[in-house]
Amino acid sequence: MSFASLPFELRSLIWSLAVAPRHITINKVRAKGSFSNKHRQQGKDILYETSSTPPPALMHVCSESRQQAPYKRAFTAGTEPRWTWVNFELDIFCVSSLYAVSDMLSHRSEIQRLQIRTDDDIAIDWYEAATRYNGLSGVYQLENLGEIQVVLEPGDLMWGDVFKDWGLGRCPQDNITFLDEGSGLVLTGDQLKMVGDWRVVFSFDSEGNPPDPDRLSEEIAHVLDDSWHMTWAQIHELD
Known part of the structure; x- marks a missing residue:
């Protein structure tokens, strides 16, 4: 039996199964x-x-x-x-610079899925662009974003700060993920922020051992809690 001789309903189902998300620039x-x-x-x-x-x-x-x-x-x-x-509904629109989002604003009400990389932000650091130079304005103008994936550069944890302090437009926060290509890990914004906080405030012990991952959030909370530490004024009084 040839494909053309199949019932139309079956042919239509086969055509629908051939549709897959594409990455579009x-x-x-x-x-x-x-x-x-x-x-x-x-x-x-x-x-x-x-x-x-x-x-x-x-x-x-x-x-x-x-x-x-x-x-x-x-x-x-x-x-x-x-x-x-x-x-x-299916296709993922990809940018390699925050400012490249502006090239897609002719369909600001239709784009639903976005992937962001920042490897082309050479002239100015992407974090400075996002936080000081209105680099996220294009993302804010996409009216119906339902999913965002940010591809992280090696060691780049500052997207956690952007996620918490500036947000990523109208996309639901639960649908924003961060992909570490080196490890293959996919993190939520809260997880990425916690990893960044740990890097800033916590260190390995004297024997070079990392903290217990099950207590990581507790360790961060402990270090950030000022009530456990003396202020500069209190330290000065000891001199």
Whole structure:
């Protein structure tokens, strides 16, 4: 029996099973020449929006697969517009710089899943960008974010502070995770913050042994509790 001879309901089910989340990057190609700040803010220097992500396989199989595929044309801005096939419910939009989120704001109400890396934030430290230079403004403008994954650079624990002190837009905190590519660990924001606090206030014992992981939260609370320590004024009185 050929695929074409299968009942339509079965063929439709097979097409739906072929749909999978994709990682999508979006870039704006801008025209050369001088433009006023006003025209740049209006996007009149943009030729088109493009993506390096290949189109979904279903869009290349046959006319029926294209009709059944749950994708729409998106990112069509510019004077020479093109498009990218997108499933906003499944696809994960990826940025390698906090400021790159602004390239996706033409669909601010539709993007639901975001992955953030900061390996391209070379000109300015990403933490400074996030906390002092409005680097998170694009994330705040994504109106229906339901999931965020932050890929951590080696040893980078300061996202825990950003998570606690600044937040990541409208995304529910329970749906924000932090991926340490080196170890493969996936941490919640609270877990990452606790690890960062431990690194700042706690040290290995005299024999080089780490603390008991089951008591880590207790150790941090103990060290942060000022009632267990003398103030500088009290220490001065002892001299």
